Amino acid sequence: MLSLRCTHAALLALVALLATAAVADTKGKNQCVINGKSKAEEELLKKLDPLVALNSALNYSAGEYTYTLKVCQEIDGDSAGLLQKKADKKTILGRINETQIFGGTDWIMLIYEGGEKYDSHCGKEKRRAYIMISCNRKTLANGFTIVTEERDKDQGCLYLFEMDSSLACPPEDTHLSIGSILLITFASLVAVYIIGGFLYQRLIVGAKGMEQFPHFAFWQDLGNLVADGCDFVCRSKPRNVPTAYRGVGDDQLGEEPEERDDHLLPM
Ligand SMILES: *[C@@H]1O[C@H](CO)[C@@H](O)[C@H](O)[C@H]1NC(C)=O
Numbered sequence: 001m002l003s004l005r006c007t008h009a010a011l012l013a014l015v016a017l018l019a020t021a022a023v024a025d026t027k028g029k030n031q032c033v034i035n036g037k038s039k040a041e042e043e044l045l046k047k048l049d050p051l052v053a054l055n056s057a058l059n060y061s062a063g064e065y066t067y068t069l070k071v072c073q074e075i076d077g078d079s080a081g082l083l084q085k086k087a088d089k090k091t092i093l094g095r096i097n098e099t100q101i102f103g104g105t106d107w108i109m110l111i112y113e114g115g116e117k118y119d120s121h122c123g124k125e126k127r128r129a130y131i132m133i134s135c136n137r138k139t140l141a142n143g144f145t146i147v148t149e150e151r152d153k154d155q156g157c158l159y160l161f162e163m164d165s166s167l168a169c170p171p172e173d174t175h176l177s178i179g180s181i182l183l184i185t186f187a188s189l190v191a192v193y194i195i196g197g198f199l200y201q202r203l204i205v206g207a208k209g210m211e212q213f214p215h216f217a218f219w220q221d222l223g224n225l226v227a228d229g230c231d232f233v234c235r236s237k238p239r240n241v242p243t244a245y246r247g248v249g250d251d252q253l254g255e256e257p258e259e260r261d262d263h264l265l266p267m
């Protein structure tokens, strides 16, 4: 008798433990159920996980109504995902076990269907709540607002809400344009050329000073050529000193003093 009771108690304790474990397990879990969901929907649902993990009820008051939203988590049981409260009257606008989801580049639309039936409007169909989540990199969730309630139709009525979240944002664009890739490649090649050439000239050839730059003579010649070309193309008036005359003068100036010095040396 005693041992039977013991087993009984142990079993009860085990069941209680399992139950708490199950509750704890669903606490931060995405509880949205999409009937016959596709791969795209599954991925979008997964995207919402950080919002689900928050597990916080967002509230919004508009006049006498208060709306409470949880993203893919149950509010106060009965699979409620979006609740409307007016004084003591609670109305479930949508349920997490009848979810639909789709999205674009910077928005996600989460739909809770299967809410409580309209009393007289909308052909007495079940209420449904559309939650438009728009990209805002500054926040994960900073509340939501009601945009409109469409209920002057025979069917297809809806409550439309909107909220901002970074979850709806496209991944940050880190792609470089082809132009900048080319520019970076070119700059890297130039750097490799200069540094490699410098090291080669210095360590292997044993050059000193400006000669350490790779192909120094070539670049000097090129520089002169460019300067000449520019002189030829850009200059609109001839130089005031004729080149030929200046060339002769320079040559003479360069050589003469040495010759004179030679004469001055004592014989
Ligand atoms: C929203 O309201 C519920 C109760 O109606 C409350 O438990 C919850 O903490 C509120 N959420 C916030 C963020 O104030």
Ligand SMILES: *[C@@H]1O[C@H](CO)[C@@H](O)[C@H](O)[C@H]1NC(C)=O
Binding pocket: 078, 079, 095, 097, 098, 114
């Ligand atoms: C969703 O849950 C509600 C209440 O728990 C239930 O009445 C309804 O049948 C469920 N919907 C589906 C599609 O399972």
